[in-house]
Amino acid sequence: xxxxxxxxxxxREVDQAIKSVAEKVLVLRFGRDxxxxxxxxxxxLAKTAHDLSKMAVIYLVDVNNVPVYTQYFDISYIPSxxxxxxxxxxxxxxxxxxxxxxxxxxxTKQDFIDLIEVIYRxxxxxxxxxxxxxxxxxxxxxxxxxxxx
Numbered sequence: 001x002x003x004x005x006x007x008x009x010x011x012r013e014v015d016q017a018i019k020s021v022a023e024k025v026l027v028l029r030f031g032r033d034x035x036x037x038x039x040x041x042x043x044x045l046a047k048t049a050h051d052l053s054k055m056a057v058i059y060l061v062d063v064n065n066v067p068v069y070t071q072y073f074d075i076s077y078i079p080s081x082x083x084x085x086x087x088x089x090x091x092x093x094x095x096x097x098x099x100x101x102x103x104x105x106x107x108t109k110q111d112f113i114d115l116i117e118v119i120y121r122x123x124x125x126x127x128x129x130x131x132x133x134x135x136x137x138x139x140x141x142x143x144x145x146x147x148x149x
Contacts, residue, residue, distance in 0.1 A: 014028070025123065037079060044106050
């Protein structure tokens with residue numbers, strides 16, 4: 001299903017998307033096209049893209065094509081999903097130490113839809129961080145790795 005979603009293939013395209021998407025949540029899925037978990041997430045994103053078209057724009061980004069953003073967002077696990085609104089990086093409190101990105105695949109389409117709605121409503125009120133509506137049991141668990149500290 002990943003062929004149904006638009007791709008950003010270089011840093012310039014990612015920069016342009018961040019700057020140009022206005023009054024909608026920009027969803028950037030960082031991953032690889034041949035990864036099984038990425039394909040599972042892409043299926044959820046593709047199925048919800050039309051339903052969320054008034055609130056969100058979804059792009060796929062290959063981690064190998066934009067190493068600058070892969071390093072900037074500390075993407076060590078894929079897939080990782082990052083959210084923006086009017087050029088501002090939106091953070092989400094998932095009950096984990098990292099609020100900058102969602103790591104892994106969403107369990108259901110409804111989890112993703114609920115999250116986009118909460119981010120959209122919070123962003124429209126001027127918030128830069130929102131609390132995740134997703135059940136904590138549906139959020140993948142992982143450990144943060146800090147190298148060179």
